[in-house]
Amino acid sequence: xxxxxxxxxxxxxxxxxxxxxxxxxxxxxxxxxxxxxxxxxxxxxxxxxxxxxxxxxxxxxxxxxxxxxxxxxxxxxxxxxxxxxxxxxxxxxxxxxxxxxxxxxxxxxxxxxxxxxxxxxxxxxxxxxxxxxxxxxxxxxxxxxxxxxxxxxxxxxxxxxxxxx
Ligand SMILES: [Zn+2]
Numbered sequence: 001x002x003x004x005x006x007x008x009x010x011x012x013x014x015x016x017x018x019x020x021x022x023x024x025x026x027x028x029x030x031x032x033x034x035x036x037x038x039x040x041x042x043x044x045x046x047x048x049x050x051x052x053x054x055x056x057x058x059x060x061x062x063x064x065x066x067x068x069x070x071x072x073x074x075x076x077x078x079x080x081x082x083x084x085x086x087x088x089x090x091x092x093x094x095x096x097x098x099x100x101x102x103x104x105x106x107x108x109x110x111x112x113x114x115x116x117x118x119x120x121x122x123x124x125x126x127x128x129x130x131x132x133x134x135x136x137x138x139x140x141x142x143x144x145x146x147x148x149x150x151x152x153x154x155x156x157x158x159x160x161x162x163x164x165x
Pocket of ligand 1: 078
């Protein structure tokens with residue numbers, strides 16, 4: 001669900017989105033091809049909706065680091081080789097003082113994670129595809145949805161689409 005300004009707000013169920021559209025509180029921006037049918041009407045199932053009126057959003061603090069959040073940020077892909085990620089990897093290993101922070105944790109496949117051990121990526125012949133960054137505050141809401149519809153990424157700068165493994 002986007003604000004009237006197209007700023008992402010949160011993830012809502014498709015049913016809730018339809019109710020908002022029927023009440024004319026929101027309009028459909030992207031649809032997913034399916035339809036909701038009632039006795040009176042058929043409504044296209046929305047994938048992205050936008051509120052008709054702007055809502056003021058209270059300041060959100062930093063996103064807490066979580067496995068789900070890291071996987072969502074990194075598109076469920078190993079940040080060293082691009083294969084499906086299964087593990088979290090500390091770029092600067094914990095054993096060498098690396099922090100458990102957004103800037104030091106990436107999604108990794110099992111082989112890359114095992115190959116790296118307690119070394120820096122360059123010491124293990126690995127290269128990070130992207131420098132890990134703290135995601136936008138809306139990411140934790142997306143992470144709770146599990147996966148990110150590829151269509152959503154148009155409205156979510158800094159978030160990669162989840163590619164099925
Ligand atoms: Zn890998």
